[in-house]
Amino acid sequence: VRVFTFSVGQHNYDKGPIQWMACENKGYYYEIPSIGAIRINTQEYLDVLGRPMVLAGEKAKQVQWTNVYLDALELGLVITGTLPVFNLTKGQNEKINQLILGVMGVDVSLEDIKKLTPRFTLCPNGYYFAIDPNGYVLLHPNLQPKQIGVGIPKVKLRKRRPNVQNPKSQEPVTLDFLDAELENDIKVEIRKKMIDGESGEKTFETLVKSQDERYIDKGNRTYTWTAVNGTDYSLALVLPSYSFYYIKAKIEEPITQARYSETLKLDNFDEAGYTFLAPREYCNDVKKTENNTEFLLNFNEFIDRNTPSSPSCNTDMVIRVLLDAGFTNELAQNYWSKLSLDGVVAQFVVTDGGITRVFPKRAGEDWLENAETYEVSFYKRSLDNDNYIFTAPYYNKSGANSYESGIMVSKAVEITINGKLLKPAVVGIKIDATSWMKNFTNTTIKSLCNSEICGCERNSMHVDCVILDDGGFLLMSNRDEYTQQIGRFFGEIDPGLMRNLINMSLYAFNKSYDYQSVCDPEEEPKQGAGLRSAYVPTITDILHLGWWASAAAWSILQQLFLSLTFPRFLEAADMEDDDFGAALPKTSCITEQTQYFFENDDKSFGGIVDCINCSRLYHAEKISNTNLVFIISDSQLLCRSCDPKPLMQAEKPETDEGPNPCEMVKQPRYRKGPDVCFDEAKQ
Incomplete structure (x- = not known):
């Protein structure tokens, strides 16, 4: 702590106490004769604060790099390197000056840095990133500045946050490495070692969020990292096992x-x-x-x-x-x-x-x-x-x-x-979804059947048959009203059954926060209520029939399914090696994301969905060599007393502005302060 004191104007008071206060606290005492001299005299404290750095010599002459920010001269996202300039000349009394003349700097555009990196030889799932001593990313594929524009398309787009404007108009976001990716203990360790300037390599299985942020996959990644000479940044390269090598094409003729x-x-x-x-x-x-x-x-x-x-x-x-x-x-x-x-x-x-x-x-x-x-x-x-x-x-x-x-x-x-x-x-x-549904339902129907349930008949009153992908999205159903909802998260269609699938460990989910989101103005909520009905047991007989539950039958079903979907295409593969949003201003916000994925490699699942005055039996079977699961259950029409509250997957604004900061402060993330501190000089 330094104390600077000032005596302003003409007066008869003793100046000794305030002068002593400054000298005893490594400060400086100034006499300011008039109000007009206040500005000039009050700026001289900078010479005192800068003197320890000047006396440190070469130790202080280190380039300091800033965080990412938006350049005012339209260079886009940049970082700035700064270096102090000292005045060490001798004055008239042969005394060496100990002053900071100023600071020189250079702006480096992130786009220019990216141009120097071999992006298209790393494969789509390979990437590089850099972090600073606070763990914030300088470069990362998931560092995506928010859009300031309006009227951004909401549908018919798979590109994550499509950039419809000049990239120079984007606003930067400070993003921690552990928020840029799905966090785990190994990444926490890697982050700490990178901040400490260490080098290393680690291969492990991690969860990977898809480009469109709807799915999560498990993949092996090799992280290789090292410090960047002359800076306090650390650089890392992330590669899946199939991208250690790339094709260097040649066309001779x-x-x-x-x-x-x-x-x-x-x-x-x-x-x-x-x-x-x-x-x-x-x-x-x-x-x-x-x-x-x-x-x-x-x-x-x-x-x-x-x-x-x-x-x-x-x-x-x-x-x-x-x-x-x-x-x-x-x-x-x-x-x-x-x-x-x-x-x-x-x-x-x-x-x-x-x-x-x-x-x-x-x-x-x-x-x-x-x-x-x-x-x-x-x-x-x-x-x-x-x-x-x-x-x-x-x-x-x-x-x-x-x-x-x-x-x-x-x-x-x-x-x-x-x-x-x-x-x-x-x-x-x-x-074509309609043709696929027709072929699949025909495949499951038993011939010479005299019972109420003979398979996944179209619009059956007794059973619901659906096919979901590994993200929980609907791909096929035997009900026409479900067909109109292909692509919708199943938790919004049949929340009771979806919750049971999660409880039975068919699906797991991961929640994370997106700190780079922009949100539309809130719409008025819509409410509705479902009907109640008594339970009519229908599917029990099917699940107890050896024909349906046997492994052989499932194998036949899968083969028929794949043959209908890929009549000859698979053989060839082996042989050949909401409309636009209204023009309303968007606001910066934090959103909560939830992605679902298959929790384990188990193939068969079954259980009962218990409701207030009825229950539904179901059986689920993963379809081999695909990311699909086939589910047959008692019809939702026969048991509507279950919890009608939908289970949402879509990104939604976080009303509490993200995770609880009081909880986060109990386990603070590792960060590193400056290597040197110029607080005082012995000379």
């Missing part, structure tokens, strides 16, 4: 290169399907744009006049995208064009190099996924899972039939080169 580039021409869409090109900086002279058609035209025009080895191009990226374009073109023309698959509305392939090809062309015209393959949720999920990944369409609460866009099914293509595993692409199809 110029003729082959020209042939592959022709497959990206717009007039090739009719034969080989609609093609999307990821908007990356392949060449400095190719103008990047979010309009796919315009970007393709710009790219094709440049490639027609130049070679991939042009000095303005990233040669590896250009050759890789041309190679992917050629391979996907051959897949479409030599295989897809010769198939006729009932109930399949589209076939597609998405590549690491940046190509998305959708067949036929008309399906590509309705394609809603991001052209940047590294930001496509189903693509990243498919890489982390060995199963076929079914992805439900986004449910539209405004009443539009979102299920008509189709249900997406995808799987990663795995290749092994010299013992090294690579996943260079994802292939898949889109299924």
Whole structure:
């Protein structure tokens, strides 16, 4: 603590006490003769405070880096490095000055830093991040500044918080590393070691939130970290096991290169399907744009006049995208064009190099996924899972039939080169939901049946049959009113059954806070009440029949299901290696997110949903090689006395402004103060 005292104006009081007070407390005493001299004299305390730093010499000449902030000169998000400038010259009395002249600094844009990193050789699920001594992230894929704009689309978008404005208009957010990812004990340890400037590596299983923030997957990740020389930052690289190596493409023949580039021409869409090109900086002279058609035209025009080895191009990226374009073109023309698959509305392939090809062309015209393959949720999920990944369409609460866009099914293509595993692409199809439901219900119906229940009959009064994905979203039902809700979280449709599935450990859930959200104005809540009815036992007989519960029957059901869904597509995969929101201002807020996932690898689950004056029996079975679970239960129509309160999954504003700070302060997160402190000098 330093005390600075001032004597202002002319007076007859003794100045000794206030002068002694300043000198005894490492301060300074000033005499200010008039009011006009107050400003000049009161600023001289800076010389006293800065003197210990000046006397520290080289120890004090260290670049200090700031947190991330929004630059006032429209550089976007930046960090600033500062260095003090000292005056050590000799005065007239040969006494060396001990003053700070000022501070020099430089602003470094985060966009410029990102350009220096090899993003597109890390695979979509690989990334790098950096943190400061407080544990706040400097770089991280989940560091996403909030949008200040209005009227942002709420539906028909899979890209997380799509940037509809100039990125320079975004507001920065201070985000802790443990809030940027799903926290666990190992990450807490890694964070501490990074703050302490240590180097290390750790491989472990962790929960991974999907790009669209609807799902959670379990994946193995290798974290490698080290300190950044000359700064107090620490840098880390995160890689899944299948991205330790990447494909370095080569096209030896110029003729082959020209042939592959022709497959990206717009007039090739009719034969080989609609093609999307990821908007990356392949060449400095190719103008990047979010309009796919315009970007393709710009790219094709440049490639027609130049070679991939042009000095303005990233040669590896250009050759890789041309190679992917050629391979996907051959897949479409030599295989897809010769198939006729009932109930399949589209076939597609998405590549690491940046190509998305959708067949036929008309399906590509309705394609809603991001052209940047590294930001496509189903693509990243498919890489982390060995199963076929079914992805439900986004449910539209405004009443539009979102299920008509189709249900997406995808799987990663795995290749092994010299013992090294690579996943260079994802292939898949889109299924017509109505046709799929019809085929599935027909598969489950028993022939020569004389009882009330003969399977999952359409609109049955006795049983409900549903298929959910690993996030708890509805993909199929035997009820027409449920079909209109495909893509909706099942906890909003049948909350009693969904709660029981959680209690039986079929599903687990993870709650987290999003500190970077923007919220719409609150709407008036809508209330409703359900009917009550008595219990009518219906499903007991089915669950006790050996035909239904036997492993053989389930195996047959799964085979029929997969054969209907993929008539010949799977064989080919093995052979071929709410409308827009109103224009109202959005506000910064904290939201609570909940994602559901399969808790364990158990296949079969069963139980009873107990209500006030009735109960419902149910049985659930995971479908092999998929992320789906099939559930048959007593009809909800026959037992409406259960708790009607819906179980919500969607992101919602946190009315208490996030976690309780009083609870958090009991277990504070580790942080590190400055290495040196210039509080006083001995000279």
